[in-house]
Structures are given as structure tokens and as C-alpha cells.
Amino acid sequence: MKIFVPGRICLLGEHSDWAGGYRRTNAAVEKGYAIIAGTNQGIYADVQPHPNALVLYSTTPDGERQGPYQIPMEPKILLEEAEKGGFWSYMAGVAYQILTHYHVRGLIIDNYKTDMPVKKGLSSSAAITVLTARAFNRIYDLKMTIRGEMEMAYQGEILTPSRCGRLDQGCAFGNRPIMMTFDGDRLDTTELQVKENLYFVIVDLHAKKDTRKILADLNKAYPFANNETEEGVQSLFGSINKRITHEALEALQTADGERLGALMTEAQDYFNRYAAPACPEELIAPVLNRVLNYEALKPHIWGGKGVGSQGDGTAQFIARSEADQQAIIDIIERDLQMSGLKLTIFAGAQVRKAVIPAAGFGTRLFPASKATKKELFPIVDRDGIAKPAILLIVEEALAAGMEEVIIIVQEEDLPAFQSFFSEQVSIENYNKLPRHFQEYAQKLLEMGQKVKFSIQRTQEGLGHAVYSARELIGSEPFLLMLGDHIYRSDSDRSCAQQLVEAFNQQGRSVVGMRKTAESDIANFGTVTGNWVGGNQLLNITEFAEKPTIEYARDNLRIDGLEGEYLTLFGQYIIKPQIFDYLEEHIENNVREHGEFQLTSALDRLRKEDGFAGVTIDGKRYDIGLPDYYLDTLQTFRKS
Incomplete structure (x- = not known):
């Protein structure tokens, strides 16, 4: 298994993690706030299980190979290795923490x-x-969330002489920008989305700084300030930082690079004013400030500041454009003999396409399904119009902003679906329609322009059906809506809109959920996990396909739910990596209950990229069974 973890750059709010931690002893200290982002560069590893040891290899940025270095998976030996310091100590510290909390073997x-x-x-x-925490998590399926991996990594690193800050492990979120809040021992994270790409340059100043001295001197201002200089440090990491990071949060999300650059420059000015006097030997930073004020760079930048603990270590600039990003690096290398790295925060992928599987035979609705596809069964909507179920689903998708709807069908059923969405009724019948139905007939044709079809030539499970849409989806996230479910929102936002909003906020795959009685869960895919800030958003730690009650009781319980579980609502937004997993299953004939299932591929996506569940404010109506269809006919219009 291959794993990549990027580096982490603090765009704004350096030192606020440990400063906010002092709220444990002085509640008057302001919370810490920081905006971080993963770099486009990082550490790559190939990991696999080992029966009884931690076997390590490393490669330096210059390409030098080191290892193998083997450490027995024994707590005492791992702890001793962590306390020694050095590169291997970080992995040993995490392995010690993992072994303390979980039953695992070793890793290569x-x-x-x-x-x-x-x-x-x-x-x-x-x-x-x-990377080490994630390797254990994925190899042994420990069901840790990203936050869980962060915590395990942090606890492992503080066993070493490094003594890192709390924000460092934010690299666990990948390249996505994150807002972090530090309140004593409490850490809150919010994943951010940007509307347009933002271009940064990270500059290695090729100078020296003493991070330990910087931290030691700045920490003297806490928990209680004893003089004007220390009051300035607390103000800098407190109220000043709070204002700047929150203004920067809005600028980041709206991709206002000019405003973000101005805030970075302002933050550096305040740092020079209030932090430098507390550690002048390190924080006056002549090399950093010379680069930040280098005249030739100004036409290409919106602003810049120091990085990390500050001092003469690293600088960061926000470029005016992608071309300016390269120009900055050229100037840095040519004029200053320094090196630069590109950091691009990419705009969040937009969900533009929906997939609706409609290729099943409808066995449980036979013989009605022999006469017509179950997705074409009529349902009376609130407006009194009788609509085929597929139309209600397409309308839901389009109302959520989808630009294209892909319906997966059997080849012999294609003419019926094409006729419905693409052919006008005959002139004779059109003239018989009341005016409002004539208008609706035109609306159908307009909707049909956004509908495409994908042929599933053999029906081999939901995973197989979804895979058949790969060519039309490409490399985009997509909305998946089951063809035998219709939906009714209990709010002013449709069910699919709620899901799209959650995806835009989370930046990871999401699935709609609903509460289901224990007696019914054998009919539905079910999830479990940990609530995030209430009972609306769940960090999913397991997908289970139609579990038994016994399995659910042992493995799928959710805090706060008694006699109920969270089952799948029938709507998903899925990242395109799912197609790679489905292709692997199909090529290797990996089946469950004789079919290529979607659930196992979703669970793998959960392990490798994270998956959120959203409790939908609405209802799902099933038309896949006779009794369910009858209930839908009786209740959907009134809902």
C-alpha cells in the first residue's frame, strides 16, 4: 500500500497552538487560531505488514537511502528508541502509542x-x-478518523526530544486548507474550500535560526505576562491573531488573494513589532525581512511573511497569478541564490454530475416490472402531477445544481428512457393537453438535454453499475442517487442540496444517513463512526452491507441512539478514486453475495481518504418492494 503525506505550512497563526494551550491555567488567555495548508511536496512510503517488528527505510531529499532499521514491536524498546531522538524516533514513538492502544503487529x-x-x-x-499512524490505521483497519491519526501522531512525537506543537500534525488533512482552534487541551478543526486556485511560493532562506530559543523566549510571556514586552506577545498571539485569521478565513474562502496578501503582510508587521523584542537575537531576522521587502518581487506578489516559528528559516509569498508564482521562483533563485517551492491551494472540486442506476430487473416487483421498468412506475407529486419515479429523481438532481444526469440502463430499456426525456408527444396528443401540461412537456425536453445514458450490459451489482459510468464521469466527484428511491426534504433545501453543501464544506466524500429501527437494518447499508460537533455530521469508521442485528449490536452502535442505527439514505457524493477500487474488484473478480458491491469500495475510500455521513433533514421513499411502493403512493404526495 502506498501512502503520501504532505508537509504543513502555517499560512497565519504561528505559535497560537501552544499559546492557546495556556488557557488550561489562565482563562484570560485568548484562544489560538491558525490557518494551515498541506504542501504540494511531502513524504512517500510503501507500507506492508510485518509479523513482529517495525522495519524502516528512509530517503532524504537528496536521494540518499538509509535502512533497513529494525525495531522489535515491544513497548519498552519502542519507547527507548523514541526517547533517543533522530529520524527513526518519530516512527518508534507513534508505534509505541499504537501498540499501547491497539492490538497490532509490525510494519514495514x-x-x-x-x-x-x-x-x-x-x-x-x-x-x-x-504517515506512521496512517500506515497502522490502514494496514490493520483501526478505524481511526483523520483527527484520530493526528492525535496518535502528536502523542508519538512528544515522546521524542522534538516537542512539536499541536498544529504540526494538521498535515494529516492533506492539501486542503484547515482552520484550527486551540482552547487549552481542546483542538477543533474546520476544513476549508476555496473558489479559485491560490498560488504561493515557499522560500528556503538558506540561513540559520534556533527554534528552541525562539520557543523558550516567547513562552516566558505565559501563562501570565509580567512586563510590557510579554503583554505584547500575548496580544500578538491573542486578539491580534484572532482578528487577522478570521478576516483571512473569509479572504481564503472567496479566493481574494489581494486581501489575503495584505493580511499576511500585516501579520508580519505585528510579529516584528511585538514578538521580535522578546527574542531579538532570532526574530529580528535580517535575511527574512530583506527577502520580504525585495523590490523585484513586489510586482509579482500580494504579500508575504515568515513561516513556522519565524526567524531566518523560511518565507512565504502569495503570488498574483500562476505565472507570477514561477516568476517569484526565478527571481529568488537568480538574484538571491535561494530555493523556492510552489504551493498551490486548488479550488474545491465542484459536483456537476449525477449518476442514477436504473438497470436492475425489478425482481421483487415482478410481473409489473416485466411490463415497465420500476423506475418508470408512476408517483403522484405534491402538485398533483403523476410522474415516473425517474423524473422525480432527475428533478432532485437538477434542483441541487447538477449540470448533467447520467442514467445507467440496460440496452433493451434505452429506447423507453430516451423517448421519455427526448421525444415530444405527438401533435395530436399535445393539443389535447391542458396549458400547464403543455408547458410541462416543454420542460421535460429541456431537462432531457441534461440527461445522458450509460449502458450496463450485464447486471452484476451496484458497484458494477456505478463503474459503467466511469467514462462519462471522468475525474470529478459525482452525486449518486439510487433509482428505486425518491426523496422529500423537510427543509427549504432539497435532500441532494444538503449533501452538496456538506461536500463543499468537508472536501471529502459524503453519504446521506437516516435513523432506522434495529428490526429493519438487515435491509439497508449501515454506517458507524463518531459525531462531529453535534448529531448532524459523522466521521464514518465503517460501512456494513445489510448487517445482521447481532453484528450491528457488536460493531455499529452510535452514541446517543438507543434501538436505532444510521443507515444509508440513498444519496452519496463520491470522489472519483472509487472507480479505481471498483476496477480492481472487477478485474480480480472480487464479489460479495455473487455481485460486485459498492459498499466495500466505499469502505476502502473511507480508509484512504476519509468519509463523512450527513443526517439528512428529509425522508426517503423506497419503491423497490410492493409494500414500500404502496406506502409511497399513499404518503409521498401528502409529505
């Missing part, structure tokens, strides 16, 4: 590539600890 971790600079404020040590 081959760090075969490193393309980020080390000891330059980009949290290379945190990246290797997160």
Missing part, C-alpha cells in the same frame, strides 16, 4: 521518496509521524 515502512525540505518550518517530522 519504506519511505522511498521525500521531495520536501526538512528542518525548514514545513513539519517534516509531523509528516512522518502522521
Whole structure:
């Protein structure tokens, strides 16, 4: 299994993690706030299980190979190795913490590539600890969330002489920008989305700084300030930082690079004013400030500041454009003999396409399904119009902003679906329609222009059906809506809209959920996990396909639910990596209950990229069984 973990750059809010931690002893200290992002460079590893040892290899940025270095998976030996310090200590510290909390064996971790600079404020040590935690999590399916991996990595690193800060392990979130809040021992994270790409340059100043001295001197201002200089430090990391990071949060999400650059420059000015006097030997930083004020760079930048603990280590600039990003690097290398790295925060992928599987035979609705596809069965909507079920689903998708709807059908059923969405009724019949139905007939043709079809030539499970849409989806996230479910929202946002909004906020795959009585869960896919800030959003730790009650009681319970479980609502937004997993299953004939299922591929996506569940404010109506269809006919219009 291959794993990549990026470095981490603190765009704004450096030092606020440990400063906010002092709220444990002084509640008057302001919370810490930081905005971080993963770098485009990082640490790459190939990992596999080992029966009884931690076997380690590493590769430096210069390509030098080290290892194998073997450590027995015994707590005492791992702890001793962690306390020694050095590169291997980070992995040993995490392995010690994992072994303390879980029943695991060993790992082989081959760090075969490193393309980020080390000891330059980009949290290379945190990246290797997160990589180690993630390797154990995925190899042994420990069901840790990203936050769980972060915590395990942090606890592992503080066993070493490094003594990292809390924000370093934010690299666990990958390249997505994150807002972090530090309140004593409490850490909150919010994943951010940007509307347009933002272009940064990270500059290695090729100078020296003493991070330990910087931290020691700045920590003297806490928990209680004793003089004007220390009051300035607390103000800098407190109220000033709070204002700047929250203004920057809005600028980041709206992709306002000019405003973000101005805030970065302002933050650096305040840092020079209030932090430098507390540690002048390190924080006056002549090299950093010379680069930040280098005249030739100004036409290409919106602003810039120091990185990490600050001092003469690393600088960051926000470029005016992608072309300016390259121009900055050219100037840095040519004029200043320094090196630069590109960091691009990419706009969040937009969900533009929906997939509706409609190729099943409808066995449970036979013989009606022999006469017509169950997706074409009529349902009376609130407006009194009798609509085929597929139309209600397409309308739901289009109302959520989808630009294209892909319906998966059997080849022999294609003419019926095409006729419905693409052919006008005959002139004779059109003239018989009341005016409002004539208008609706035109609306149908307009909707039909956004409908495409994918042929599933053999019906071999939901996973197989979804895979058949790969060519039309491409490399985009997509909305999946089951063809034998219709939906009714209980709010002013449709069910699919709620899901799209959650995806835009989370930046990872999401699935709609609903509460289901224990007696019914054998009919539905079911999830479990940990609530995030209430009972609306769930970090999913397991997908289970139609579990038994016994399995659910042992493995799928959710805090706060008694006699109920969270089952799948029938709507998903899925990242395109799912197609790689489905292809692997199909090529290797990996079946469950004789078919290529979607659930196992979803669970793999959960392990490798994270998956959120959203409790939908609405109802799902099933038309896949006679009794369910009858109930839908009786209740959907009134809902």
C-alpha cells in the first residue's frame, strides 16, 4: 500500500497552538487560531505488514537511502528508541502509542521518496509521524478518523526530544486548507474550500535560526505576562491573531488573494513589532525581512511573511497569478541564490454530475416490472402531477445544481428512457393537453438535454453499475442517487442540496444517513463512526452491507441512539478514486453475495481518504418492494 503525506505550512497563526494551550491555567488567555495548508511536496512510503517488528527505510531529499532499521514491536524498546531522538524516533514513538492502544503487529515502512525540505518550518517530522499512524490505521483497519491519526501522531512525537506543537500534525488533512482552534487541551478543526486556485511560493532562506530559543523566549510571556514586552506577545498571539485569521478565513474562502496578501503582510508587521523584542537575537531576522521587502518581487506578489516559528528559516509569498508564482521562483533563485517551492491551494472540486442506476430487473416487483421498468412506475407529486419515479429523481438532481444526469440502463430499456426525456408527444396528443401540461412537456425536453445514458450490459451489482459510468464521469466527484428511491426534504433545501453543501464544506466524500429501527437494518447499508460537533455530521469508521442485528449490536452502535442505527439514505457524493477500487474488484473478480458491491469500495475510500455521513433533514421513499411502493403512493404526495 502506498501512502503520501504532505508537509504543513502555517499560512497565519504561528505559535497560537501552544499559546492557546495556556488557557488550561489562565482563562484570560485568548484562544489560538491558525490557518494551515498541506504542501504540494511531502513524504512517500510503501507500507506492508510485518509479523513482529517495525522495519524502516528512509530517503532524504537528496536521494540518499538509509535502512533497513529494525525495531522489535515491544513497548519498552519502542519507547527507548523514541526517547533517543533522530529520524527513526518519530516512527518508534507513534508505534509505541499504537501498540499501547491497539492490538497490532509490525510494519514495514519504506519511505522511498521525500521531495520536501526538512528542518525548514514545513513539519517534516509531523509528516512522518502522521504517515506512521496512517500506515497502522490502514494496514490493520483501526478505524481511526483523520483527527484520530493526528492525535496518535502528536502523542508519538512528544515522546521524542522534538516537542512539536499541536498544529504540526494538521498535515494529516492533506492539501486542503484547515482552520484550527486551540482552547487549552481542546483542538477543533474546520476544513476549508476555496473558489479559485491560490498560488504561493515557499522560500528556503538558506540561513540559520534556533527554534528552541525562539520557543523558550516567547513562552516566558505565559501563562501570565509580567512586563510590557510579554503583554505584547500575548496580544500578538491573542486578539491580534484572532482578528487577522478570521478576516483571512473569509479572504481564503472567496479566493481574494489581494486581501489575503495584505493580511499576511500585516501579520508580519505585528510579529516584528511585538514578538521580535522578546527574542531579538532570532526574530529580528535580517535575511527574512530583506527577502520580504525585495523590490523585484513586489510586482509579482500580494504579500508575504515568515513561516513556522519565524526567524531566518523560511518565507512565504502569495503570488498574483500562476505565472507570477514561477516568476517569484526565478527571481529568488537568480538574484538571491535561494530555493523556492510552489504551493498551490486548488479550488474545491465542484459536483456537476449525477449518476442514477436504473438497470436492475425489478425482481421483487415482478410481473409489473416485466411490463415497465420500476423506475418508470408512476408517483403522484405534491402538485398533483403523476410522474415516473425517474423524473422525480432527475428533478432532485437538477434542483441541487447538477449540470448533467447520467442514467445507467440496460440496452433493451434505452429506447423507453430516451423517448421519455427526448421525444415530444405527438401533435395530436399535445393539443389535447391542458396549458400547464403543455408547458410541462416543454420542460421535460429541456431537462432531457441534461440527461445522458450509460449502458450496463450485464447486471452484476451496484458497484458494477456505478463503474459503467466511469467514462462519462471522468475525474470529478459525482452525486449518486439510487433509482428505486425518491426523496422529500423537510427543509427549504432539497435532500441532494444538503449533501452538496456538506461536500463543499468537508472536501471529502459524503453519504446521506437516516435513523432506522434495529428490526429493519438487515435491509439497508449501515454506517458507524463518531459525531462531529453535534448529531448532524459523522466521521464514518465503517460501512456494513445489510448487517445482521447481532453484528450491528457488536460493531455499529452510535452514541446517543438507543434501538436505532444510521443507515444509508440513498444519496452519496463520491470522489472519483472509487472507480479505481471498483476496477480492481472487477478485474480480480472480487464479489460479495455473487455481485460486485459498492459498499466495500466505499469502505476502502473511507480508509484512504476519509468519509463523512450527513443526517439528512428529509425522508426517503423506497419503491423497490410492493409494500414500500404502496406506502409511497399513499404518503409521498401528502409529505
